[in-house]
Amino acid sequence: MANLVPFKNGVFTTPLQPLENIRLKGVKCLSCGSLALGEREYCINCTSKDLEPHIFSKYGKIYSYTIIRHAPPPPYPQESFKPFPVAWVELEDGLYIISEITNCGLDEIDFDLPVELVVEKGWTDENGNDVLMYKFKLIKK
Amino acid sequence: MGNEAVVIGIGIHKFGRFPEKSVEELGKYAVEMALADANIGFKDVQAMFLSNSGNLYPGIGPKVAFMFGRTTIPIVNVEAACAGGGACLRMAQMAIKQGEYDIVLAVGVEKQPRGFLAPAISGYEHWQAMSGLDENPMYWAMKARLHMKKYGTTIEQIAQVSVKNHKNGALNPNAMYQKPMTLEEVLNSRVVCDPLTLYMFCAPNDGAAAVVLASEKVARRYTTKPVFLAACAHRISPYPELDVGGYFGYNTGNKTSTTLAAIEAYEKAGIGPEDVSLAELQDTDASGEIIFSEELLLFKEGEGGPAVSQGLTELDGKLPISTDGGIISKGEPVGASALGQIYEGVLQLRGMAGPRQVKNARVALCHVRGALGHACVTILKV
Numbered sequence: 001m002a003n004l005v006p007f008k009n010g011v012f013t014t015p016l017q018p019l020e021n022i023r024l025k026g027v028k029c030l031s032c033g034s035l036a037l038g039e040r041e042y043c044i045n046c047t048s049k050d051l052e053p054h055i056f057s058k059y060g061k062i063y064s065y066t067i068i069r070h071a072p073p074p075p076y077p078q079e080s081f082k083p084f085p086v087a088w089v090e091l092e093d094g095l096y097i098i099s100e101i102t103n104c105g106l107d108e109i110d111f112d113l114p115v116e117l118v119v120e121k122g123w124t125d126e127n128g129n130d131v132l133m134y135k136f137k138l139i140k141k
Numbered sequence: 142m143g144n145e146a147v148v149i150g151i152g153i154h155k156f157g158r159f160p161e162k163s164v165e166e167l168g169k170y171a172v173e174m175a176l177a178d179a180n181i182g183f184k185d186v187q188a189m190f191l192s193n194s195g196n197l198y199p200g201i202g203p204k205v206a207f208m209f210g211r212t213t214i215p216i217v218n219v220e221a222a223c224a225g226g227g228a229c230l231r232m233a234q235m236a237i238k239q240g241e242y243d244i245v246l247a248v249g250v251e252k253q254p255r256g257f258l259a260p261a262i263s264g265y266e267h268w269q270a271m272s273g274l275d276e277n278p279m280y281w282a283m284k285a286r287l288h289m290k291k292y293g294t295t296i297e298q299i300a301q302v303s304v305k306n307h308k309n310g311a312l313n314p315n316a317m318y319q320k321p322m323t324l325e326e327v328l329n330s331r332v333v334c335d336p337l338t339l340y341m342f343c344a345p346n347d348g349a350a351a352v353v354l355a356s357e358k359v360a361r362r363y364t365t366k367p368v369f370l371a372a373c374a375h376r377i378s379p380y381p382e383l384d385v386g387g388y389f390g391y392n393t394g395n396k397t398s399t400t401l402a403a404i405e406a407y408e409k410a411g412i413g414p415e416d417v418s419l420a421e422l423q424d425t426d427a428s429g430e431i432i433f434s435e436e437l438l439l440f441k442e443g444e445g446g447p448a449v450s451q452g453l454t455e456l457d458g459k460l461p462i463s464t465d466g467g468i469i470s471k472g473e474p475v476g477a478s479a480l481g482q483i484y485e486g487v488l489q490l491r492g493m494a495g496p497r498q499v500k501n502a503r504v505a506l507c508h509v510r511g512a513l514g515h516a517c518v519t520i521l522k523v
Contacts, residue, residue: 036389064283064287073260086273096389100274131271
């Protein structure tokens with residue numbers, strides 16, 4: 001079985017299995033209150049080093065959205081491209097994060113719809129590892 | 142007599158697609174024109190800054206200069222995404238203001254393939270490219286949607302920006318597209334990223350522009366129509382940046398890099414937004430021109446859309462915007478686009494913009510904005 005690696009270091013909680021237990025992590029600045037994704041030494045907003053680790057809620061809503069109707073430039077795989085929805089998701093904690101929206105028809109996406117984090121295999125890297133990527137899926141009643 | 146920088150020469154190589162010409166040749170053309178405009182030769186230039194993004198290699202600045210024969214002057218390459226030309230002009234301005242040089246050249250050159258910009262130019266990481274989150278228009282589409290939701294800006298107002306810019310571009314021999322376009326044609330063109338359609342976007346292309354700056358001390362020797370570089374401010378984005386290249390954020394209440402640069406520029410120039418006669422804005426997409434017209438404080442928040450539908454930004458309006466057709470008509474050679482705006486601003490202030498001439502043009506504001514929030518606001522005055 002291929003090794004699992006995150007799409008970027010310092011953004012997922014560990015262990016990487018089971019996938020459904022993975023959360024997005026980052027920091028909260030104790031000086032200005034800003035939240036930021038990923039491990040960091042200085043606050044991205046005010047440069048303070050007074051940070052505490054933060055694990056983000058897996059739930060959020062659509063803040064703004066669009067549909068990608070034209071294949072993104074290479075190295076994105078051109079042949080398998082199908083239009084897909086993308087959104088700025090606003091997590092319950094207040095963090096905005098860009099994401100593909102799954103479980104969602106192209107005409108279905110709208111402001112404020114509830115979404116939930118999912119982590120799954122995105123692509124294979126040059127060493128044959130399975131790269132884990134985050135997405136958000138539309139929560140349907 | 143102060144030590145303000147004065148524009149004494151401008152040159153441009155038409156923006157478009159020129160497979161037969163190298164990027165250095167495009168630069169030579171623009172420089173030659175700017176030198177001729179200033180009535181000087183390359184030997185009179187004391188320092189040079191060159192802006193480029195996609196073709197950048199360590200020797201590109203000197204290679205353009207060597208087209209005029211070997212030189213020993215300091216030449217430095219500048220890269221600041223879509224604001225590169227502005228950053229380059231600012232370097233040249235500082236070299237003059239600092240007092241060491243009397244004649245400095247700022248050059249922008251670019252050659253780009255058709256289609257979306259390569260991910261690296263906008264600073265995307267590999268994972269963003271692999272997951273398809275690196276398509277610049279998606280970020281502008283989401284900004285446009287938020288603006289529409291918050292202020293009631295309509296898709297027709299956004300399309301009207303494109304109609305206006307194509308109308309102006311039809312009057313500009315240096316534009317890539319010189320054909321007027323109807324509102325229906327813009328609205329009915331292929332959707333790239335909802336709600337934005339193909340004809341609402343600029344296209345990356347080839348081009349070059351050059352500006353010769355002189356100190357006030359010597360400027361009158363070279364020009365009878367001095368245009369003063371009253372301010373050139375350059376800022377990058379504070380947190381958050383919910384735009385090209387950014388992938389997370391938090392509501393900090395910070396002003397945008399465009400607003401920060403604008404405030405700095407107005408202060409340095411000693412003017413307010415109400416004094417601006419015409420503006421060249423970053424119309425990478427048509428909604429951007431509306432949003433930036435507000436971020437630059439030229440219109441109040443939410444009034445950028447109505448300003449377009451009321452004709453205020455047309456050539457004969459209260460505040461003409463993108464009088465040369467903007468990059469929607471000219472195309473965007475990233476490293477050169479800002480200096481292309483300066484070319485138009487100077488033409489307008491000299492009263493030499495022909496069929497595009499804005500009446501009583503006294504102050505021109507030029508704004509570029511790119512990845513990482515690189516924003517430059519330049520104010521030209523006569």
